[in-house]
Amino acid sequence: MAADFKTAQPVEYYRKFLEKDVRPDGRELGEIRPTMINIGSISTAEGSALVKLGNTTVLCGVKAEVTNPKSEEPDKGIIVPNVDLPALCSPRFRPGPPSEQAQVVSQFMVEVIQNSGCIDPKDLCIKAGKHVWVLYCDLVCLDYDGNVTDACVLALMAALKNVSLPKVTLNEESGNLETHMQEKWGLNILCQPVATTFAIFDDCIVFADPTDEEENLATGKVTIVTTEEDKICFVHKPGGSPLSDDKLQNCLQRSFIRAREARNLVETTLVNVDR
Amino acid sequence: MPAHRSTMGSKFRTRSSSPMELRPMLSEVSVLSRSDGSASFSQGDCCALAAVYGPGEVKVAKELSDKASVEVVFKMKVGLPGCKEKIQERILRNTCETAIAATLYPRTAIDIVIQEMHNSGSFLATCINCVCMAMLDACVDMKYLVAAVTCGLNSEGELILDPTLEQESDLTALMIFAYESSNFEVIATYTTGSFTSDQFQICLIHCREASKHIFQFFRDTMARKLSK
Numbered sequence: 151m152a153a154d155f156k157t158a159q160p161v162e163y164y165r166k167f168l169e170k171d172v173r174p175d176g177r178e179l180g181e182i183r184p185t186m187i188n189i190g191s192i193s194t195a196e197g198s199a200l201v202k203l204g205n206t207t208v209l210c211g212v213k214a215e216v217t218n219p220k221s222e223e224p225d226k227g228i229i230v231p232n233v234d235l236p237a238l239c240s241p242r243f244r245p246g247p248p249s250e251q252a253q254v255v256s257q258f259m260v261e262v263i264q265n266s267g268c269i270d271p272k273d274l275c276i277k278a279g280k281h282v283w284v285l286y287c288d289l290v291c292l293d294y295d296g297n298v299t300d301a302c303v304l305a306l307m308a309a310l311k312n313v314s315l316p317k318v319t320l321n322e323e324s325g326n327l328e329t330h331m332q333e334k335w336g337l338n339i340l341c342q343p344v345a346t347t348f349a350i351f352d353d354c355i356v357f358a359d360p361t362d363e364e365e366n367l368a369t370g371k372v373t374i375v376t377t378e379e380d381k382i383c384f385v386h387k388p389g390g391s392p393l394s395d396d397k398l399q400n401c402l403q404r405s406f407i408r409a410r411e412a413r414n415l416v417e418t419t420l421v422n423v424d425r
Numbered sequence: 426m427p428a429h430r431s432t433m434g435s436k437f438r439t440r441s442s443s444p445m446e447l448r449p450m451l452s453e454v455s456v457l458s459r460s461d462g463s464a465s466f467s468q469g470d471c472c473a474l475a476a477v478y479g480p481g482e483v484k485v486a487k488e489l490s491d492k493a494s495v496e497v498v499f500k501m502k503v504g505l506p507g508c509k510e511k512i513q514e515r516i517l518r519n520t521c522e523t524a525i526a527a528t529l530y531p532r533t534a535i536d537i538v539i540q541e542m543h544n545s546g547s548f549l550a551t552c553i554n555c556v557c558m559a560m561l562d563a564c565v566d567m568k569y570l571v572a573a574v575t576c577g578l579n580s581e582g583e584l585i586l587d588p589t590l591e592q593e594s595d596l597t598a599l600m601i602f603a604y605e606s607s608n609f610e611v612i613a614t615y616t617t618g619s620f621t622s623d624q625f626q627i628c629l630i631h632c633r634e635a636s637k638h639i640f641q642f643f644r645d646t647m648a649r650k651l652s653k
Contacts, residue, residue, distance in 0.1 A: 250511060250515070253508045253511045253512075254508075254511055254512050254515055256508055257508035257509055257511060257512045258512070260508070261512075261617065264617070265616070265617055265618055265619055266619060267619070370523070372614075377619065380621065380622060381619045381620065381621060382616075382619060382620055382621065382622060382625055383616075383618070383619040383620075384616055384617075385600070385614045385615075385616045385625065386614065386615060386616070387611065387612070387613050387614040387615075388512075388515050388516045388519045388520075388613060388615075389515075389516060389518070389519025389520040389521075389522060389523045389603075389612055389613045390519055390523055390612070390613075391523065391612075392523075392604075392605045392608065392610035392611060392612050393610060393611050394608070394610050395610075395611075395626070395629060395630075398611065398629075399622075399626070402622050402625070403622075406622075
């Protein structure tokens with residue numbers, strides 16, 4: 151009976167639940183799905199992490215290469231995040247060139263790294279003007295059940311914390327690069343941004359961490375990225391229902407709490423990872 | 426239809442005077458003859474041109490049975506749009522979708538094209554304002570008007586409203602807010618740089634005040650157009 155009601159009138163079905171301040175999957179409005187992280191799951195990558203946010207699964211692998219720096223920034227390394235939403239993860243995506251959403255999430259990752267300043271690109275310099283590291287961060291969504299942005303940011307940061315690079319020096323005489331495989335170093339991560347997404351339902355009810363189903367019914371979305379010491383580094387609301395100041399403030403406060411939890415989770419997982 | 430031109434009075438700064446005022450606005454509506462509505466809008470040296478086609482025929486694949494499908498294309502001055510433009514295009518599209526009373530036009534398409542004319546800082550906000558003028562000119566039913574304001578914070582934490590490109594380069598944070606005209610609530614936000622929650626609140630409030638000037642400007646422009 152409930153299944154019929156849900157299929158026929160999904161919005162009304164949600165409304166009935168939200169009247170009682172609960173969601174059909176049993177979560178409260180501000181509750182985030184159980185989060186699971188596995189760090190260092192890909193042995194062939196320089197750094198990797200698998201994040202599960204409820205059913206949403208994102209895998210991040212970081213590959214490092216040595217390249218020539220851009221001429222305008224000779225002493226800065228390059229970080230290239232790329233989000234792939236393959237046809238595998240959801241019926242909404244078709245095989246072929248990256249969808250608009252994949253491009254938007256990729257750009258989102260670029261801006262999160264830039265805005266938060268979590269990595270100093272100068273750390274990735276081997277020899278200014280000649281050789282720098284480039285980190286290709288490939289994020290693949292394996293299961294799309296809503297809120298990929300949060301899962302992607304978490305996976306990206308966890309994988310970057312896991313990166314271990316060999317020491318590379320430039321032999322001044324021969325001009326060749328020498329790799330010291332025994333001497334490994336990790337990146338100096340200055341802060342850890344965490345994203346929290348909220349969906350707006352019926353122009354007034356705000357709830358955290360929407361599933362795919364909820365995203366489809368939502369009339370608006372807002373993503374807030376925060377770093378340590380309650381700094382905000384990205385507030386992204388691409389249109390949708392208008393939001394009053396106090397609701398926005400509630401979202402900010404909620405995202406600060408979520409960010410602390412997520413950071414603790416990453417820290418405890420990292421301690422158990424054998425590098 | 427003749428083009429209608431209007432400018433905003435002298436109380437607005439002419440480039441880099443007070444940091445707490447908007448740059449002078451200038452707008453011309455019905456500039457294009459083939460579109461259902463068009464507008465060019467400039468804030469200081471920043472200028473955009475928008476055309477609205479529709480509600481009109483819709484491709485079968487994009488047809489929605491309960492509302493109009495809103496399509497927004499952002500054209501740059503040179504080059505092809507990259508990922509950065511995609512994120513801006515999405516903000517523009519979702520903002521338009523929210524503002525247009527799309528349920529009044531089921532099974533139709535509303536196409537909006539925005540052409541960059543000159544970018545001299547706070548460009549996304551100029552685009553949003555330009556689109557709103559074009560939609561007004563096209564007489565598309567809207568739930569409310571939309572106005573966007575950019576503000577920045579410099580290293581001392583001082584607020585600069587509607588920064589130019591030179592000012593933008595030495596800001597630590599930049600925020601763009603789009604407001605609706607009925608309760609002045611936030612429809613869209615886009616930020617760069619990092620800031621605290623208090624700074625965010627202050628910018629939100631200041632931009633809201635500034636947006637009221639833009640709404641007044643919209644009203645004046647339309648009044649002038651209709652009185653002729």
